[in-house]
Amino acid sequence: NAGVMQNPRHLVRRRGQEARLRCSPMKGHSHVYWYRQLPEEGLKFMVYLQKENIIDESGMPKERFSAEFPKEGPSILRIQQVVRGDSAAYFCATYRGEQETQYFGPGTRLLVL
Amino acid sequence: EDQVTQSPEALRLQEGESSSLNCSYTVSGLRGLFWYRQDPGKGPEFLFTLYSAGEEKEKERLKATLTKKESFLHITAPKPEDSATYLCAVVNAGNNRKLIWGLGTSLAVNP
Numbered sequence: 001n002a003g004v005m006q007n008p009r010h011l012v013r014r015r016g017q018e019a020r021l022r023c024s025p026m027k028g029h030s031h032v033y034w035y036r037q038l039p040e041e042g043l044k045f046m047v048y049l050q051k052e053n054i055i056d057e058s059g060m061p062k063e064r065f066s067a068e069f070p071k072e073g074p075s076i077l078r079i080q081q082v083v084r085g086d087s088a089a090y091f092c093a094t095y096r097g098e099q100e101t102q103y104f105g106p107g108t109r110l111l112v113l
Numbered sequence: 114e115d116q117v118t119q120s121p122e123a124l125r126l127q128e129g130e131s132s133s134l135n136c137s138y139t140v141s142g143l144r145g146l147f148w149y150r151q152d153p154g155k156g157p158e159f160l161f162t163l164y165s166a167g168e169e170k171e172k173e174r175l176k177a178t179l180t181k182k183e184s185f186l187h188i189t190a191p192k193p194e195d196s197a198t199y200l201c202a203v204v205n206a207g208n209n210r211k212l213i214w215g216l217g218t219s220l221a222v223n224p
Contacts, residue, residue, distance in 0.1 A: 004156075033211060043157070043200070045211040056209040091156050093212075100145050100204065102212060104156035 003027065004094050004105035005074075012111045019079040021108045023092030032075040033102060034060075034067060037089040049075055082112045115140045115208075119201050119215035126191055126222050134186040134218045136201030144204040146184050147212065148177050151198045160186075160199075191222045 005024040013019050025032055034046040045059040049069035060067065064082075069075040079086055089109050093102035116139045126132055138146065145164050149157035161170045163179040170177050174195065176187040186199055198219045202212040 006156075031210075035212070042216045043202075043212070043214040045213070048209050048211060056211065059211070093157075095210075100210065101147070101159055101162055102210075103159060104149075106156045109154075 004029075004092065004103050006090075006092055006105035006108050008108060009106060010109050010111070012113065013082050014113050015083055016081050019082050019086070019110055021077040021079075021090050021092075021110070022074040023077070023094075023105055024074040025092075025094035026103060029094035029096050029103075031095050032069050033093045034075075034077050035091045035093065037091065037107075039088070043091070046077070079110075082110070084112045086110060087112045115203065115205055115213045117201055117203055117213055117215035119199075119218050121218060122216070123219045124221070126188075126220070128192055128222055128224050129190045131187070131189045131191070133188070134199055134220070136184040136186070136215055137182060138184070138201075138203050140203045140205045140213070142206035144206045144210070146179055147202045147204070148184070148186055149200040149202065151200055151217070157200055188220070191220075193222045193224050196220055196222045 003026040032049045035043045037043045047060045047067045048056040064080045066078045089107045091107045093104045095102045118137045120135045148160040151157045161177040166181045168179050174189050178185050198217040200217045201215045204210050
């Protein structure tokens with residue numbers, strides 16, 4: 001998917017554990033969006049980050065979820081104390097500042113047992 | 114509230130049988146409308162961006178059009194490899210470019 005990398009591709013956690021999802025943008029892209037896709041539901045916006053800044057986190061649950069995009073390294077979506085309802089596919093998308101098009105990674109499929 | 118509705122939910126075509134997918138939207142100041150294709154187990158793959166009513170874009174067997182209320186994705190003489198879920202999304206002016214999605218149309222093309 002156009003060079004956006006996500007890892008791991010699949011992640012299994014037990015209830016109460018932590019999940020860390022990573023997203024490496026395409027070269028030259030400094031804007032990262034995270035979306036969640038629940039079974040039988042559409043994609044939903046979670047958070048928008050630029051390097052070292054959270055721009056919009058209006059779609060992210062207030063509890064247990066956090067995101068960062070450090071100066072160096074990938075963007076990370078962190079889910080603490082996972083519950084079964086967190087089971088979903090999590091996608092990141094990136095774009096360059098002057099372009100509208102967001103390019104997506106392959107996603108991380110989280111399964112909470 | 115911004116909203117995107119896609120129809121039909123599912124569509125089954127014979128190879129070579131042309132059809133159209135619909136995306137109706139309600140948005141406060143359209144900044145752009147996007148079409149993506151998603152295969153099972155993969156991320157959305159970008160197809161088209163449309164910015165203003167009357168605009169059209171084409172790519173191989175696909176053609177996307179835009180009016181003030183809806184967009185169509187026309188598929189001409191589809192092949193089995195066109196089978197996928199087609200997703201429509203919009204961005205409104207001033208919402209940090211976050212994509213607002215429809216639920217998609219699942220297309221199956223039989224040989």
